[in-house]
Amino acid sequence: MSTEGLDIAALARLAGVTSRTLRHYDAIGLLSPAWTGRDGRRHYGDAELLRLQHILVLRELNVPLDTIASIVDTDDPALVASLMHEHYVALLERRDRLATLAETVERTITRIEKGLPMTADHMFEGFDHSRYEPEARERWGDDAVDGSNAAWAALGAAGQGAHLAEHEAIASALARLAAADADPASPEVQALVARHHAWVSLFWTPDRDAYLGLGAMYVEDPRFRATYDKHGDGTAELLREAIAVFTG
């Protein structure tokens, strides 16, 4: 009778977490099950699996869960891409720090095995880089050192609302023009594309191709398509065409 869904234990095994973690994510509203049997048991679908993987990637980067929530909840791909990029950079830095640390530890081990005493200077080597880091950490708090996150946080709740509102405004204006079968090259539509580009640029400065790709994604990816088409059918497509004209 189970219509191909994962129960909590199956998902836990698949993703490499404990069931307790999944219940916790449900409790804090980070990941709710697709449906719950009338016996109370949680069942998850493919979408939840995908979302969980997204969550786990971010968690691996030491992103706090509430920040993760705001990231995976945003349906703006530009913002997501920008945040992902920041985390990507943070991740590379962390990897490099671990690498130099590993070297230091390795040297320490061989010194021990060869019976050489450890000196202060060589034990600090891996840390030289981290000396100037703490101030930044104390100012912004660990991994919020990420640029985009900081920018987003700096907006404050009000600013964040305004940003999202601007997006809504653009989308609904576009939807009205789409309903009227407007020409993507028309000045009204192009004005909206300009606003859209400015809006995107707050966090991300896409080059021509990337912006084109973003337009394509608005149509191809159902998640993002829905974001625009909820204002009216054909909105995503109009935006894509308009972006194509805009990027010329």
Add this chain to the structure above:
Amino acid sequence: MSTEGLDIAALARLAGVTSRTLRHYDAIGLLSPAWTGRDGRRHYGDAELLRLQHILVLRELNVPLDTIASIVDTDDPALVASLMHEHYVALLERRDRLATLAETVERTITRIEKGLPMTADHMFEGFDHSRYEPEARERWGDDAVDGSNAAWAALGAAGQGAHLAEHEAIASALARLAAADADPASPEVQALVARHHAWVSLFWTPDRDAYLGLGAMYVEDPRFRATYDKHGDGTAELLREAIAVFTG
């Protein structure tokens, strides 16, 4: 009047931690200040700086603080080397995991920028490796997956005490023989070396050269030399010579 000592803020800046962290380490007995002014202010010397760096290296490896305490408190280099090696391996694994994760994130970003939708399979790629990992984590608890740590923990408090007592026994017996100017090649001394080797091997299986190096270090490194010579002068040297004969 300050005889070249760091106050808490200076040490914090130097090491890249907060003063609260230092106070915490003092509270749990992990790192006490070199001296406290009669006004109650903490002052740290070079030795504390060194110890703090040692602590921070281990902390970077997600070693719990109480384990760190037992590591930095132990004056047995073989045990230290063994533990360090385990952490080194853990560190490399972590670095590699981060590397594959970075690749996955990078691919995800380019897919977004090119407007390709994200599919389940490619988002999981970085995680394939981690699929079989969770069971181990659930069994042993995250980074306690380290072999030596697990072995040490498995001994329990009593076992740990016995281990340390055995070391004391060996050292004091050696000291008595050293005082009597015993021959390193004599059967009494060699029997003690055998015990010492067995003792070391509980956590670490050194090859011939490593064990030789260990002997050398007992003499060369003042910290470890003191560990043996506190039972009587010449103990460390006798042990080194005896190891040389033993490894023959």
Add this chain to the structure above:
DNA sequence: GTAGAAGTTGACGCGACGTCAATGTCAAGC
């Protein structure tokens, strides 16, 4: 019908500090 395995919801525990409050002490300037 009964056992056993696995799910559920509280609720508390923990590790490594952050953070706040109340207070004390120092160096500098008036």
Add this chain to the structure above:
DNA sequence: GCTTGACATTGACGTCGCGTCAACTTCTAC
């Protein structure tokens, strides 16, 4: 000498991401 401001001290409670009971329900298998 007195104030002022910066920084120190010791409690004590808060936080985050779960782990870990406890008490109970429910499904499956025999």
